[in-house]
Amino acid sequence: MLPTGIHSLTYSDEARLLRTTRSRIWLALLVVALLAYPLFAGPYMLGVFTNMFITLMAVYGLYVTVGMAGQINVAQSAFVGVGAFVTAKLSGYGLSFILVVPVAALITGAVSILFALPAARVKGFYLALTTLAAQVVFPIVILALPMDWFGGLVGMSVEPIRIGSLTLGSPVDFYYFTLLLVAFLTVAAFNLKRSRFGRAMLAVRDNDVVAEVMGVPVFRTKALAFFVGSLFAGVAGACTAYFLQFVTVSSFTLFASVWYLGMLIVGGAQSATGAILGVVFITFLQEGLHGVANALMQSGASGGVLFPLTSVALGACVLLALIFEPRGLAHRWSVLRTAFQLWPFPRN
Amino acid sequence: MINFLQTLIEGTLVGLVYGLVAISFVVIYRASRIVNLAQGEILVFGALFLWTFTLGAAHAGYHIPLVLGFAITLVACITFGLVLERFVFRPLISQPAFAIFMASIALLILLRGVAQLVWGAETRSFPAVFPEGGIAIGPFLVNTRLLLGGVFTLILTFGLHLFFTRSRHGLSLAAVAEDHNIALSLGVSVRWAIAVAWILGTIVATCAATVLLSGRILSLEVAQIGFKALPVALLGGLESIRGAPLAGVLIGVGEALAMVYLDPLTNGAASGVLPYAVMIGVLLVRPQGLFGWKKIERL
Numbered sequence: 001m002l003p004t005g006i007h008s009l010t011y012s013d014e015a016r017l018l019r020t021t022r023s024r025i026w027l028a029l030l031v032v033a034l035l036a037y038p039l040f041a042g043p044y045m046l047g048v049f050t051n052m053f054i055t056l057m058a059v060y061g062l063y064v065t066v067g068m069a070g071q072i073n074v075a076q077s078a079f080v081g082v083g084a085f086v087t088a089k090l091s092g093y094g095l096s097f098i099l100v101v102p103v104a105a106l107i108t109g110a111v112s113i114l115f116a117l118p119a120a121r122v123k124g125f126y127l128a129l130t131t132l133a134a135q136v137v138f139p140i141v142i143l144a145l146p147m148d149w150f151g152g153l154v155g156m157s158v159e160p161i162r163i164g165s166l167t168l169g170s171p172v173d174f175y176y177f178t179l180l181l182v183a184f185l186t187v188a189a190f191n192l193k194r195s196r197f198g199r200a201m202l203a204v205r206d207n208d209v210v211a212e213v214m215g216v217p218v219f220r221t222k223a224l225a226f227f228v229g230s231l232f233a234g235v236a237g238a239c240t241a242y243f244l245q246f247v248t249v250s251s252f253t254l255f256a257s258v259w260y261l262g263m264l265i266v267g268g269a270q271s272a273t274g275a276i277l278g279v280v281f282i283t284f285l286q287e288g289l290h291g292v293a294n295a296l297m298q299s300g301a302s303g304g305v306l307f308p309l310t311s312v313a314l315g316a317c318v319l320l321a322l323i324f325e326p327r328g329l330a331h332r333w334s335v336l337r338t339a340f341q342l343w344p345f346p347r348n
Numbered sequence: 349m350i351n352f353l354q355t356l357i358e359g360t361l362v363g364l365v366y367g368l369v370a371i372s373f374v375v376i377y378r379a380s381r382i383v384n385l386a387q388g389e390i391l392v393f394g395a396l397f398l399w400t401f402t403l404g405a406a407h408a409g410y411h412i413p414l415v416l417g418f419a420i421t422l423v424a425c426i427t428f429g430l431v432l433e434r435f436v437f438r439p440l441i442s443q444p445a446f447a448i449f450m451a452s453i454a455l456l457i458l459l460r461g462v463a464q465l466v467w468g469a470e471t472r473s474f475p476a477v478f479p480e481g482g483i484a485i486g487p488f489l490v491n492t493r494l495l496l497g498g499v500f501t502l503i504l505t506f507g508l509h510l511f512f513t514r515s516r517h518g519l520s521l522a523a524v525a526e527d528h529n530i531a532l533s534l535g536v537s538v539r540w541a542i543a544v545a546w547i548l549g550t551i552v553a554t555c556a557a558t559v560l561l562s563g564r565i566l567s568l569e570v571a572q573i574g575f576k577a578l579p580v581a582l583l584g585g586l587e588s589i590r591g592a593p594l595a596g597v598l599i600g601v602g603e604a605l606a607m608v609y610l611d612p613l614t615n616g617a618a619s620g621v622l623p624y625a626v627m628i629g630v631l632l633v634r635p636q637g638l639f640g641w642k643k644i645e646r647l
Binding site: 118121124127129136141259265318319323 | 383385436439440443445446447449450451453454455456457458459460461462463464465469575578579582614615616617620621624625627628631632633635
């Protein structure tokens with residue numbers, strides 16, 4: 001909600017992503033802060049941020065499939081895995097990352113279409129089950145394929161990114177690499193809602209029978225929602241592969257998929273802001289729990305407290321979000337922002 | 349030929365175990381319209397309860413007879429079901445299916461964490477409830493534990509089927525499975541239905557854990573069986589108690605045959621992929637499963 005006194009004179013003005021000068025200034029400040037961040041942070045925190053960006057890419061994808069089109073997808077981690085393995089394979093042939101990243105995204109999208117086909121017959125929770133099948137079948141297939149295809153149980157190493165004579169290897173390099181990609185995907189995720197396809201997805205989410213009556217091709221929209229969501233996952237997978245320099249099946253579990261979904265729910269599935277807020281919130285929560293777990297270990301608790309602790313925290317967060325704030329942190333954020341903008345007048 | 353028949357027998361018995369786990373899905377769905385993805389974790393919880401009140405207590409110095417251990421586990425299951433109903437699913441009554449599905453996913457994360465925090469991640473041996481070993485029938489060898497478990501599954505199926513289709517309470521649960529709001533307006537207590545669903549679901553899952561694990565190793569990884577039983581529940585039809593063991597036998601036999609005849613050709617993938625391939629096939633051809641309710645949509 002905008003404060004009074006802001007008028008749009010043209011449609012293009014109305015349709016802009018950032019409509020006020022103040023919001024543009026805030027965004028510029030954020031970009032400068034993110035660009036300057038490596039000057040102040042150590043390699044550990046840079047790694048945390050890089051991971052956060054990669055997670056955000058995958059969660060943007062979920063936002064498209066789950067948040068916009070309303071199709072539950074519990075296989076996002078498997079799709080990230082497909083992107084990562086394709087990247088590993090292609091980089092092994094010596095291809096440049098400029099080619100590898102889009103091809104990985106497209107192949108991931110094509111694979112996801114395969115599991116979106118049942119959308120022609122079923123919907124809702126039943127469709128979620130086909131994605132569950134995708135997630136469970138993914139490691140089985142990778143492990144069963146010949147070793148020299150995808151490395152089987154051992155995994156595959158990934159050739160580092162080379163630009164001319166420059167090789168990306170340090171945490172700072174990867175920080176900027178993922179920042180660039182995540183910035184690109186952020187614009188894409190925010191823009192999607194304003195397109196014809198985006199509106200078609202919202203219609204399908206809200207009521208697919210009505211959408212069909214109004215002339216939206218429901219099946220095609222659902223399949224494309226999976227495709228677009230998996231493009232994001234493919235890019236996230238490519239980044240994971242380049243970042244870790246090694247891919248194994250064991251990194252892409254059902255549990256990771258569930259985590260992505262949890263982040264989206266906590267942040268709020270209805271907007272791309274929700275994806276950002278959820279990922280940032282959960283990442284920092286996880287880092288906080290790191291500290292707690294270390295303190296517990298020092299006071300004599302047994303090792304391996306961290307993982308269950310983060311599980312309990314995330315599970316509790318998702319349940320609390322579903323029960324008390326189904327619109328997620330994004331709604332809280334917009335309430336806060338409106339109050340700030342309208343100050344000193346009360347909202348409503 | 350003997351090998352083939354032996355494979356069939358083993359597949360049938362393992363399939364009945366899948367069927368038992370699938371029944372715990374169906375029971376929860378049939379009474380509350382909640383598809384609970386966390387069913388594997390519920391099963392692990394039931395198993396951990398039983399371990400705590402038998403071998404765990406014995407380790408701590410309290411020797412509880414097996415029967416008493418079962419009784420305490422039953423009480424623990426009921427308490428667990430009530431806690432889930434009160435704090436997770438009661439606030440979500442008549443929310444969209446998406447929210448309830450997500451709640452079950454949150455529960456999956458939460459319960460796994462809690463199990464690890466409370467009981468630790470180490471593996472432990474499970475009390476031997478059923479006699480181990482096999483019975484030779486003609487040229488065939490039948491696993492006693494699975495045979496007794498299979499008989500138990502069939503009796504349980506019969507009993508639950510009667511409860512859901514013949515008793516007044518069971519029929520009112522069907523109304524809740526149809527639609528929360530309609531059930532509420534007809535005077536059916538949705539709270540009560542959900543409580544019953546979770547208590548029954550937990551108890552059936554604990555039974556499944558007992559059959560599955562008796563005398564074997566209990567680890568948190570056992571929760572995987574939940575995802576294996578999901579295709580079974582779907583094939584049988586999510587509303588059909590009787591469909592679950594039949595679908596379990598179909599999938600169990602298919603898996604056993606794939607393991608013997610297809611796995612050598614596919615590097616061991618065929619038997620793992622088969623249940624999910626069947627699931628996608630079912631969704632494409634007959635989404636309501638073999639005996640499920642066909643949903644007709646009206647505007």
